[in-house]
Amino acid sequence: MAMKTDVEGAVLSGIGVLIVEDEYLIAQEVAEILRLQGATVLGPVAEAAGARKLLAEKRPDCALLDINLRGKLVFEFAAELQQLGIPIVLITGYDRSIIPVAFRHLPSLQKPVNSQTLITSIRKQTRVFLREVEPTSPR
Amino acid sequence: MENFTTKPGDNLEFQRQLRSLFSVLRTLIRLTSEGRSSVEDCSAYLEGRVSALAHVHQMMARAPDEGLDLEELLCNELLSQALPEARLAMGGPRIRIAPRYAVPLALAFHELTINALTHGAFASSTGEADIRWSVLIENGTSWLRVNWNESGFELPADSLQLKGFGFELIERMLPYELNARTAVRAVPEGLRVQLDIPASGDTPVWRLAAEPRGWREAL
Numbered sequence: 112m113a114m115k116t117d118v119e120g121a122v123l124s125g126i127g128v129l130i131v132e133d134e135y136l137i138a139q140e141v142a143e144i145l146r147l148q149g150a151t152v153l154g155p156v157a158e159a160a161g162a163r164k165l166l167a168e169k170r171p172d173c174a175l176l177d178i179n180l181r182g183k184l185v186f187e188f189a190a191e192l193q194q195l196g197i198p199i200v201l202i203t204g205y206d207r208s209i210i211p212v213a214f215r216h217l218p219s220l221q222k223p224v225n226s227q228t229l230i231t232s233i234r235k236q237t238r239v240f241l242r243e244v245e246p247t248s249p250r
Numbered sequence: 251m252e253n254f255t256t257k258p259g260d261n262l263e264f265q266r267q268l269r270s271l272f273s274v275l276r277t278l279i280r281l282t283s284e285g286r287s288s289v290e291d292c293s294a295y296l297e298g299r300v301s302a303l304a305h306v307h308q309m310m311a312r313a314p315d316e317g318l319d320l321e322e323l324l325c326n327e328l329l330s331q332a333l334p335e336a337r338l339a340m341g342g343p344r345i346r347i348a349p350r351y352a353v354p355l356a357l358a359f360h361e362l363t364i365n366a367l368t369h370g371a372f373a374s375s376t377g378e379a380d381i382r383w384s385v386l387i388e389n390g391t392s393w394l395r396v397n398w399n400e401s402g403f404e405l406p407a408d409s410l411q412l413k414g415f416g417f418e419l420i421e422r423m424l425p426y427e428l429n430a431r432t433a434v435r436a437v438p439e440g441l442r443v444q445l446d447i448p449a450s451g452d453t454p455v456w457r458l459a460a461e462p463r464g465w466r467e468a469l
Contacts, residue, residue, distance in 0.1 A: 134270060135354075135426040136277040157426055179266075182350070182453040204269050222269050223276070 121149030122230060126237055129171035130155035131162045131188070132202060133180045137222065141175065141202075144226045145233070157181065159188035170197070172237050175229075177202045178210065178219075186211055198236035200229075267310065267349075271303065274353065281415040298364055299357070299415070302327060306356035310349045317346035317457070320394075324381060327359045333372055333379075342383030344459035345394060351455045354423050355447075361416030362398055362443060370400045370441055377403035377440065385458065392449040394456050401440040420445075428455055 128150045132138040138155035145152055153171050156162050158180055174192050176185045178201055185201075190213075192199055201210065201219035210219065218232040278299050286292040305326045309318045324340060347355060371377030383396045417434075424430040424445065431446040449456055 133427065134273065135423040136273050138426070140273070140277065204266055223273055 121147075123233060124149030125151075126173065126233065127151045127153055127169065127171040128233060129153040129162060129165060129174040129197075131157075131159065131174065131180065131185065132177040133157040134177075137177075137202075137224070141224055141229065144224075144229060148230055150233070159183075159185065162188060163191075166195075170195070173198045173200065173233050175200050175202060175233070177204075179204065184209075186214060189214060189217075200232045200236055263314070267307070270353070271307065274303065274357075275300070278415055281418065295364075299360065301330065302356055302360035303353070305330065306352050310352060314349055317348050318352045319459070320345040320347055320383065320456070323347065323352065323356055324359055327356070327363045331363055331367060333363075333367070337371065337378045338381075339379070340381040342396075343385060345383065345385075345456050346459045347456050348454055350453065351428055354419065354427050358416075358419050358424060358445070361419055365416060365441075366400055370405065371403055374403035377401065386446075394445075394447040394449070396443075396445040396447070398443040398445075399440065400442075403440055404438075405436045405441060 123145060126149075128145050130138055130142055130145075130152060132141065132155055135157075138157070142152045142155055153165050153169060154162065156165060162174075174197055176189055176192075176199055178185050189199055189201075199214075199217050201214070201217050202222060202224060203210070203219050204222045207215070207219060210217075218236065220228055220232060279296065282296045282299065283292050286295070306318070306323065309322065309326070320342070321340070321344070328338065328340075366372050366377075366379055371379045378401055380399045380401070381397070382399075383394060386393045386395055420432050420434060420443070424432050424447075429448050431444075433442075433444045435442045447455060
């Protein structure tokens, strides 16, 4: 269940997060958690093709990627995001060994996704952006 | 030590199914309890939904590679509710559903069945349900079309009762997970539901079965 878990309130305010996850209920739950923290959600979409369309319209500050989308691995799309300099958080349902070496440094969340871990990972990945936008905000 | 898994892929797919099952359960508990005033009402709906999940997982466990028979998937739901069979007709070609996509479909059939029992064809003494499926080709894509029609009763004007989880399943989850096109309409003589499901996205969703009728009896 999506709950407000961070006492600081909307800690992802102003952050755009692209969600690529093929399971509807998980996608909705994750989107709800992020919206409660003030994030703007792009998607969710179930496939990389849909995500590319969204990318053409708006650049997210971070992308949340399920590594297995309808039986297809997400890493080709993840490489495109890296080229664009968009930070990534992975969601996995499996053993981490399925993740290619080039992507092992990325934070990966185990399903079912813990809301606090999700929020913290996205905050870490978008830290640079936060500093630029809120240079005076105390941390 | 003996290895209990028979194929290397089995364990990963099993993990995926289990994880998915629990996220479905978690969400359906939340959505079932929303907007219901009595515990009895809530637990009755929940019990039905959990049973529907149990049935489809039993089918998935029985023949993981062959896929699930569409008619059996429908019958599982309809017959478990002891519907008056004389007022129920169904038919179509033999279709196999890929296990990965069977859960949302089974849940959708469950919601439609419960709706028929509580507000639709089987809530009145005269109503009838007719369920037909066929395969259409459109621009080179094969579509499975399921028409669920209820007639012979008057649907109260204000109550297209597929709200909450049932509504979300058919209107949102099937399009999202199966790329399905869905339509639920109340008409003067009853209810019309149409589900159009493409055969494949990245992985096959369904296929026409090659085996003759009666394979089920051989199991």
